[in-house]
Amino acid sequence: MDKIALRDKFSSEYAKYYQVNLFEKEGFIRKNCSNCNNNFWTSDNSRLTCPEQPCEQYGFIGNSSLKKLDYAESWMAIEKYFVNHGHASVSRYPVVARWRPDLYFTIASIVNFQRIEGGKVSFEFPENPLIVPQMCLRFNDIENVGISGKHFTSFVMIGQHCVANNTGYWKDKCIELDYGLLTQVFGIPKKEIVFKEDVWIGYGAFGYSLEYFVRGLELGNAVFTEF
Numbered sequence: 001m002d003k004i005a006l007r008d009k010f011s012s013e014y015a016k017y018y019q020v021n022l023f024e025k026e027g028f029i030r031k032n033c034s035n036c037n038n039n040f041w042t043s044d045n046s047r048l049t050c051p052e053q054p055c056e057q058y059g060f061i062g063n064s065s066l067k068k069l070d071y072a073e074s075w076m077a078i079e080k081y082f083v084n085h086g087h088a089s090v091s092r093y094p095v096v097a098r099w100r101p102d103l104y105f106t107i108a109s110i111v112n113f114q115r116i117e118g119g120k121v122s123f124e125f126p127e128n129p130l131i132v133p134q135m136c137l138r139f140n141d142i143e144n145v146g147i148s149g150k151h152f153t154s155f156v157m158i159g160q161h162c163v164a165n166n167t168g169y170w171k172d173k174c175i176e177l178d179y180g181l182l183t184q185v186f187g188i189p190k191k192e193i194v195f196k197e198d199v200w201i202g203y204g205a206f207g208y209s210l211e212y213f214v215r216g217l218e219l220g221n222a223v224f225t226e227f
């Protein structure tokens with residue numbers, strides 16, 4: 001099953017997979033993009049299109065009313081918030097992928113915790129829940145770097161990882177925490193936050209995900225690898 005078919009499957013049962021408690025509590029409603037047919041959740045009744053390009057262009061350049069944070073301040077604000085909410089802050093891992101024989105470089109924070117042996121993957125988390133400021137290297141967009149203004153060969157992915165056992169949590173709390181970060185720490189107005197229904201397929205696991213956008217920019221992707 002390809003990604004689009006899988007997303008259609010999850011979206012056909014959206015109440016089971018995507019409808020987290022926060023949506024009801026905060027009055028987010030489900031809509032279907034009039035341009036591309038993607039499904040999304042918003043508290044803005046007048047919104048017609050999904051928050052992803054090409055349906056929405058960046059709306060923050062030269063037009064920000066929020067407090068400016070530099071690179072390090074952003075990480076420190078996020079770290080403080082998650083540590084205050086019971087997460088361990090873990091140092092970043094090497095950019096060379098140690099335990100993924102199919103990868104040279106760490107392309108996402110989840111790679112830190114995957115252990116592959118004999119083609120089978122297991123996960124090894126040093127803490128639960130945790131956050132990690134992981135430097136990632138990706139070279140698949142290299143020809144666009146310096147041209148599009150939005151492609152890079154490296155970036156820091158702030159990984160929020162949690163196993164839903166007795167010390168961890170699952171989607172309701174995850175989205176509540178992420179929403180709290182956006183609204184309380186960054187002061188982003190609720191109306192500007194849009195969650196898009198999506199799927200994630202990784203090594204040995206897959207699941208549904210809620211990508212969240214503000215003014216056309218993806219700020220995070222909450223992935224729930226239930227399968």
Ligand SMILES: [Zn+2]
Nearest residue numbers: 033036050055
């Ligand atoms: Zn759209």
